[in-house]
Amino acid sequence: MYGTRLRGLALLTAGLLTLTLVGVFYWAPDDETDGFLQKIFYIHVPLALVTLCGFIAAGVMAIQHLRTGEARWDMRSYVAIHISLIFGVGVLITGSIWAKGAWGHWWVWSEPTLVAFLLVMLLYATYQPLRFAIEDPERQARAASVFAITAGVFVPVCFVIVRLSTAYLHPRTLDNISGNLPGRMQVVFYLSMVSIALLWVVLWRYEMASKHASAQLRALRRLLSGDDDELPPVRRSAAPDVTGVGGVR
Amino acid sequence: MPPLPLHTAGPYVVAAYIVFVALILIYVAIMAGKLSRIERELGELTELAARMRARREEQDVL
Numbered sequence: 001m002y003g004t005r006l007r008g009l010a011l012l013t014a015g016l017l018t019l020t021l022v023g024v025f026y027w028a029p030d031d032e033t034d035g036f037l038q039k040i041f042y043i044h045v046p047l048a049l050v051t052l053c054g055f056i057a058a059g060v061m062a063i064q065h066l067r068t069g070e071a072r073w074d075m076r077s078y079v080a081i082h083i084s085l086i087f088g089v090g091v092l093i094t095g096s097i098w099a100k101g102a103w104g105h106w107w108v109w110s111e112p113t114l115v116a117f118l119l120v121m122l123l124y125a126t127y128q129p130l131r132f133a134i135e136d137p138e139r140q141a142r143a144a145s146v147f148a149i150t151a152g153v154f155v156p157v158c159f160v161i162v163r164l165s166t167a168y169l170h171p172r173t174l175d176n177i178s179g180n181l182p183g184r185m186q187v188v189f190y191l192s193m194v195s196i197a198l199l200w201v202v203l204w205r206y207e208m209a210s211k212h213a214s215a216q217l218r219a220l221r222r223l224l225s226g227d228d229d230e231l232p233p234v235r236r237s238a239a240p241d242v243t244g245v246g247g248v249r
Numbered sequence: 250m251p252p253l254p255l256h257t258a259g260p261y262v263v264a265a266y267i268v269f270v271a272l273i274l275i276y277v278a279i280m281a282g283k284l285s286r287i288e289r290e291l292g293e294l295t296e297l298a299a300r301m302r303a304r305r306e307e308q309d310v311l
Contacts, residue, residue: 021266037258040265047269090272094265101261203276210283217290224297 002209006202013202016195023188031185037101042188044094046196047087048117052155054084054200055124059152062145074141074240075215077148079207081127083200088121112162120158123151131240141240211239 024042031038058080065073095114096106108114130147134140181189 035258037261039262043265043269086272086276090269093268097261097265097268101258199273203273206280210280210287213287214283217287217294220294221290224294224301 002205002212006205006209009198009205010202013195013198016191016198020188020192020195023184023191028184028188034102037098040094040098040101042192043196044091044098045189046193047094048091049193050196050200051084051087051091052120052159053197054080054087055120055155056152058084059149059155062148062152065141065145066149071141071240074145075211076208077145078131078240079204079211081124081148083203083207085121085124085127086203087196087200088117088124091117092121113159116158116162120151120155123154127151137240144240 020042024039028039028042030036034041058077061073061077061080064070065077095117099108099114100106127144127147131140131144134143
């Protein structure tokens with residue numbers, strides 16, 4: 001189900017990412033104040049925005065899980081957080097590289113946006129250990145969903161507070177869009193935004209397809225092995241178990 | 250502050266894009282590992298199904 005049309009979507013994403021790279025390096029002009037270094041923002045800012053949206057989406061999926069009780073929503077939320085964490089690592093590293101070039105330091109603790117993003121990442125880094133700490137699958141799924149919803153609410157609140165309460169040190173790409181990003185830079189930025197959002201969707205579906213196949217295999221293993229249990233047991237994992245009734249979909 | 254010249258800013262930009270590509274490639278490699286595990290398990294299940302079928306046929310003959 002999740003693999004349907006995945007190849008086409010992956011090819012579209014690859015094409016758009018290539019177009020974005022061409023746009024970044026050959027079409028968009030250099031920034032007047034930041035120069036060539038500003039090219040990092042075409043990857044850093046969309047990654048950050050997609051990461052945060054991914055965390056919020058995971059919260060919405062968790063709400064669906066608590067509302068319907070269907071294990072597939074828990075799995076979707078789990079995978080959304082997983083992919084967003086990977087993107088988040090990319091945000092932290094690319095941001096640090098830019099900071100070293102622009103500010104001369106890899107990390108600036110007095111910069112509220114950086115620290116807020118790190119806090120969000122550390123918060124979500126506890127998600128998998130939390131799951132792993134609870135053995136009962138139903139309790140695990142419920143606790144994980146409550147976590148995803150609470151953390152999903154924390155993400156926008158945290159960044160709105162940071163924006164409202166501090167003097168601007170961190171460059172604001174999406175403030176006064178037409179003024180901040182003129183002409184070609186704006187086009188390339190939005191192209192990059194779409195490409196990276198699509199990349200998130202492709203990777204999410206890719207991992208969902210893999211988890212779905214694993215779940216179907218586990219269900220088949222249970223059916224076939226029965227009481228004989230000729231096959232070795234499946235190792236314990238923090239990933240949701242969706243082999244129950246109504247889970248494999 | 251004037252912008253960094255190309256030869257100074259270039260390595261930072263290249264490093265940032267390499268990190269992005271590397272992250273995606275590492276993720277895809279890990280997923281490929283999982284895919285091969287699924288393939289192996291599927292093979293085991295196919296063997297088990299074949300054994301069960303053979304056993305059933307033997308019982309039918311008896």
